[in-house]
Amino acid sequence: MTRRTGIVAGLMLGLSLSTAAFAQDALRVGAYPANPPWENKTEAGTFEGFEVDIVNEIAKRMGTTANIEGMDFKALFVASASGRVDMVISSLTITNERLESQSFTQPYFQGALGIGVKDGSDITSVEGLKGKVVGSVATSFPENWLKEREAEIGYAEYKSYDTTSNMLTDLLNGRIDAAVNDVVGLRYAFTQMKGLTVGAEIVTGEKFAMMMPKDSDKLEQANQILSDMKTDGTMAAIYEKWMGVAPAAASYTVTPMPVPTSAD
Template structure:
């Protein structure tokens, strides 16, 4: 075979290899874990597809990284196992950055500063933390609200604490009177109470905590810097503010973490 023919054959093989590899790269979707019943952060619609504030965020990140996402619904506690084991590339579920979590997982920069909501039956006389004394309290297992409540058991003086595997079960027990109050993310509670079947519940009061929500990833993930850079770009070009207004009905505060680019967190502060 002549040198020219060898060269052409080599080029053909190279081109074939490149074409063969292209679909593999395109199919290499980011694996996202999510708690599927957490509106407006993430939830399944009537078609069975995920949507929500954080779903829009990871969709946008994937587009900027020239890839796609595949979201898997998991029990809330399973989200932490999934990241630790590398089963997923990232997790979304209104997750607070905490010192304890940073020991085993990594987080992107935050995009929301949260507060706790204390829910009770409509017309309740519960109006402050002092009113929790002697009450039966519930929240979601392994969540930031649960940690906050347990750390303040003596201070709050509640009668008992119940740990739940889902928001639906938590609010069902609140409606039935098995617990007196439910403590959870205030945005999620307010969204839930706009539904007709939840009209007998209300947010009695809120507790500003300053905790910050972000995307959780396996410790020192190879994707971490790219995710963080994409979030910074979204904050700078107004995309994050647009997503925020779509789901919360108002523009984020000008100096909030929603619009302020930040580095990858090394602490919860």
């Protein structure tokens, strides 16, 4: 090997190591792949959505990229708790129970639940669920909300689903009378699935945020970037792109906040 050849080989090896190091530094992000407009895996295999734009912007401001991996909803919590991923996006609600084993960034959206029904259904309120067969996604906030109020609501049967698509297919086919889920996601889905509508909206005050491993060393930096995005208008622009309207003044979407220590 000549001296010149050795130099070239050394440079190529250095470049290879540098590229590998950069790839390792990419943010590892877990996401439920069928949750539009929050996140959705396209036919091309890439992710798009409201939270996808947010996490990509966070990665950019960290000087890296986001590597998003699709997972079942239940698997997201295991992946975060074990440190397999750096953060999780999937319209996740901050709860005190989740804060025991996970960390969350500041919220950027105030959620509400929707009751999905077939066109012509007489279910127009929570009271209308009495005696009905109701479904939701396993381990989700809507599922917990329903189970905590089983006696109060008086529904006849509850069915738990691994995927939103299976739940809505059962709703369309009459296997359940109502599906309770994030109202934004339901309305978006119903633009694609004819014959279904939102019978009622339930204001819960839930706060959507990114979930991260407990006490992650990236938590404070990610939270500061979210504050900066709210201050400089980036978050509002992303919101308007995906929701079709500007966020309300003083909403979670435009108000910088500290890392939450409780769901209150």
